Amino acid sequence: MTPHPRLSAPKGTRDLLPADATAVLAFEGEFASLARLYGFSPLVTPAFEHTEVFERGVGEATDIVNKEMYTFADRGGRSMTLRPEGTAPVMRAFIEHGIGKSGQLPWKVFYAGPMWRYERPQAGRMREFRQVGAESIGSADPQYDVELIEFAARFFDRLRITEIELLVNSMGDEQCRPAYSMAFASFIRDAVEQRHPLCDDCTRRLDQNPLRILDCKKPGCRELTEGAPAVLDSLCFDCIEHFEAVKGGLTAAGVEFKLDPRLVRGLDYYTRTTFEFRCGALDAAQDALGGGGRYDGLAETLGGEATPALGFAIGTERTIAAIAKTGGAHPPLGADEPLVAVVMPLVEEAREVALQAVSALRSAGVPSDLGIPGRSAKAQLRTASKAGARVAVLIGSDEIERGLVTVRFLEAAGGEPAPDQLQCAIEELVGLVAEARTEK
């Protein structure tokens, strides 16, 4: 039955059914564990913010702010926006809680959660999607650029994604970028005059945010940028020194990368280092798994004191798709803790004992389920085998009378029940099941 359109999930969103949700949670767990290893702590910010946080923090000349935000007036008439990215909220929290004054800098935090952008939905591009990300706020030292990029690179290594490429660039800073940006815009203006117009989006960018033209995938716009001055040739001394230290550090840490002078990130607040991870196994238009860079200008833009910082964000759904395509992540994400035991109350009176037994197993960390009281042993065993359980705990009238439970060892998923079974007291159950678990 097809539900009424307004009773299905909105366009560009999707339900994560149990298998996908399990993979997402495992992915986020894997990210959290690596983040802790690199000294990052978790941070949770609200799903929506005052619209100004993004208008200022992401920049009014960006596609995100111009075209993609889910902005609404709340019942008090305030303009709110569902978070389209994680960096501006993290910086807002940093300023609001006066973290900069603590002296414990850099503040290294990570996050995971949904983001919302009003984009044209297609494979790899959703209106609601998830990101994991990390930010390191409070130091201009290139060692933190290296640490952060290495952390992201190790994450992809850990997921065993292949065909991945790390691209690195420097976008300069407030000293050298304005002059470069002007030279670039003037080159493009000449090229437009001599050859052909830019696309509508890039025509707007030419006035507001010319470097974004480098990011446009349309062949006409790409052609116009050919031969344009390269940012790496116009860096000031400080930016060159910083970039050399970043490249040297990455090499020392054994992180492979490629220079890409076209790599400009979409957001206004980036300065100096930018980087992106691309996966060759995905379609070229959606091959970016994640990226980030330095945004030394953001804190001031959001009303705080000037504070150097950098961060990255990785797309969860896209990276999980890359795992599937490149045969990465072994064992498969989320498949490491399957159901082990099913406790089966065979008669109504067995309900309480069954609850006790399943709760003892779960407390001991054994993934367990409870059967439905009153269904036949045969039916319950069939369901348990299908679900992949290895142990059935049967409780009928006889067991209740004797104060015992019957433990039956099952073949792995779908097989016939193995003949061996024995009886034990509830207190012995956990030990027995644990033994069966390690034997397999």
Ligand code: AMP
């Ligand atoms: P960004 O914040 O735009 O730099 O995006 C970082 C990563 O998030 C991208 O490389 C993608 O993997 C993912 N991402 C961004 N936008 C979307 C979207 N609309 N749908 C799915 N993933 C996205």
